[in-house]
Amino acid sequence: MSQIRGNSVKPMLRIRVPHFDNSDIIKSLNKTLIGRITNPETQNVGSIVSVMPKIWKLDDGRVTGSDLGLGRFRLDFKREEDILEVLKTEPFSFNQWMVSIVRWEPAVYKNHPCDITFWVSLVGVPTHWWEDRVLRRIGDELGTVREVDEVNAMVKVTVNGTKPLCFEIPVRFETSGEEVDVKVEYEKLSGYCSTCFRLSHDKESCPESDCAEK
Template sequence: MKNLIWDLPRAFNLVGKVRGVALSRDRFQFFFKYEEDIEKILKVEVYTQDDWSVVLERLIEELPNDYLMILPVWIWLYEIPVNFYTEVTIMEIAEEIGQVVEMAFDPEKPQSSGFVRVRVLFDVSQPLRNYKTVQLPDGKVVKIPIEYERVRKRCFQCQRLTHEKSRCPWNSLNKHKLEIEKTIDALPLQKKQSTPLLPDDPLFGVLTDEQVGLDARTGRSKISKDVLDVMRQYLQVQDPNERKAREQRVRQSIEDLDGDLLKQKTLLRLEPAPVITTDVNHGKGLVFQFTENNGVSNKGEKLMDVAIRAGSNPGDARITWSGTSQETAESSLVDCSTSFRIGTSGASSYGTSSTKKKFRRRPQSSKRREETMLKDTEGLSKEVEASREGNSAGKRNSDEVGVISAKCVKRDQSKVDQEDPPTIL
């Protein structure tokens, strides 16, 4: 993780604008020159370093107990029962993983991905859940598989994101190592405990410990501390009759919110209401789309024709950030020196200018093959004719040479010695 100090500025193109300091082996602090650079980095959902997730938060004066323990992450919920494919059911299932911030869901459009994306604030001290068991009203129990976007490495012993299996405190083979190292991984192992209402508390006897304690499913408080303080201040009256009336109002207000997940989230826990967007690809980053400016319907056209036309006219290509409208994306891609457009560009006196690529006018391979075979056939016929002419001329020359040689080597029988024949060995 020590490479994070050098890799983070390069990853966000902030070299020279940010300075990193290693506070410990697992904690780092960065100093920025500009506010917009901080906002740019904090927009990243899950930043990874060496395949490990990194929690990024702004430094504040008073650090809360869960500082650097909350990781915003998009989760995928699979196999939701068809009769319960609603916003309330999806939000209730996602609340088991973490505080729901945003949900990409559009019930009026077809869902081809097979899952629903929900953005939650995940507590890294808790283990990752690969599925969630849900009991339906008819008593049937189903499992909802869960996946996490951009989350890579984890501990395969306890499914947490804070350490490897070789340093897991739940592994009996690593206990002696943790006692020696005193790593920071042991800090998140301390579970939150709810404090019961004391007798001198104004809420003692008005609300039960179960109503003000921690939720066993999520690990978060059922009622915010600020809401409890307002209730205590509301009960500080001297008149006994008025106090009884106010106690009844406090009980009734809690009972009215029983079963309403959204109101419990916003009124009791003071959490912001989840944002529901109809863009199912919201938060994924760059989305590439090829559209036409003329808006003419291409019904009845073949897919290959559309692909060829899109390739021959690179100006129709558009790049949009998910979550932005098409009009905004098209207006941002104007012809200027800093705009992006598919194709090549050349330098000019005022910046960059788009240049058309020159394509080779080359015939098809079958036609080139026929031309090659035709040329080979013509060349072969010429060679045959040449060889024939050469053979005929050769015959004539050989006859002439034979006649001359025959005249030259004609033997004179009068000079042959008949008494001295050759010797055969």
């Protein structure tokens, strides 16, 4: 690989790390959450690391955090039960914009972490189609379905927070030939662009918005 600077090309180093046993490091991270902000213009990682334990009422030393750079951070817990209680409160937001917070895993890919889990109401599904397979099929178009609530026509779904949200889906029921537009309502959704439906900026900052061109 090379890097272009002006009219010159400077070679970039490629480093190979020899094999070694990192199982102890992985084990030490079994009570760690890793997070990423969605809107760098309004969210500060240092503030999140400081404030989130207070929001969770765990600012008594049971949680310590650090800035990992590139909008990412880690939160180390002393007790597994505290992690489980915190994850029950998802989705997470800070300063009126969403935050992706997930359990740490040895993952190496761009934009990790980016998962955000919402309970979603599927408004407009005829009541005679409020059935697990139907609701799950609709939820599959939004992300990864975690749970289905047939009583209230809702699904718990994990979405990719770097992609635009979907707020309406045309659904055709092959059995009856019916077709309806299903509106998607995300519980606890905080901050998104009403032009492109992304979580990373508001309408005024959207590259697709007329406001951004002025």
